Amino acid sequence: PLSLSHSNRVMLDSVTHSTFLPNTSFCDPLMSWTDLFSNEEYYPAFEHQTGYSFFTDTEETKAAIKDYADSNCLKTSGIKSQDCHSHSRTSLQSSHLWEFVRDLLLSPEENCGILEWEDREQGIFRVVKSEALAKMWGQRKKNDRMTYEKLSRALRYYYKTGILERVDRRLVYKFGKNAHGWQEDKL
């Protein structure tokens, strides 16, 4: 799975000289956390390090690490701090963008704080990490050029079809009449 754009990977590689697997994703939407941890092949090499102290301490480096960590649902405090459970696994195989967003919203372990309910009853949600969302969507579509700008254009088209309704707050969307499968009781 591709988890970084080319430019980001170049930036990271130029800065780390580390031995972690370049193509490893820690929050692969197609793979659960249990899979990740039970499979040594996907167990990241730098996980065994005590943090990121082997990186140099420039602002650029920090930004690169943050970007990488965000896109992979990691915190600099360590992967183990993530409270990721293996239950209610969803594969996030949804073919359409709105279904992908919906399923991400419905699966906390893959979500990792990228999306957040604003009003569960009304189906209002907020995009917390726009870049990470775009990367995940790009990963799903095997398109490393995906950006939030382009993703949001696609979301805006949903206003016409009633899949989404407009909410006049930045990064906030609402499921419309033609969106299904997001309601709590209807699960």
Next chain:
DNA sequence: CTATATTTTCCTGATT
């Protein structure tokens, strides 16, 4: 191959 739906890409301009 045709047609349609769903993005993706790009763009200009407005808003926060």
Next chain:
DNA sequence: AAATCAGGAAAATATA
């Protein structure tokens, strides 16, 4: 200033 929002236009992709 940098992100985000609004849509138009057109290319790309997938599927029936």
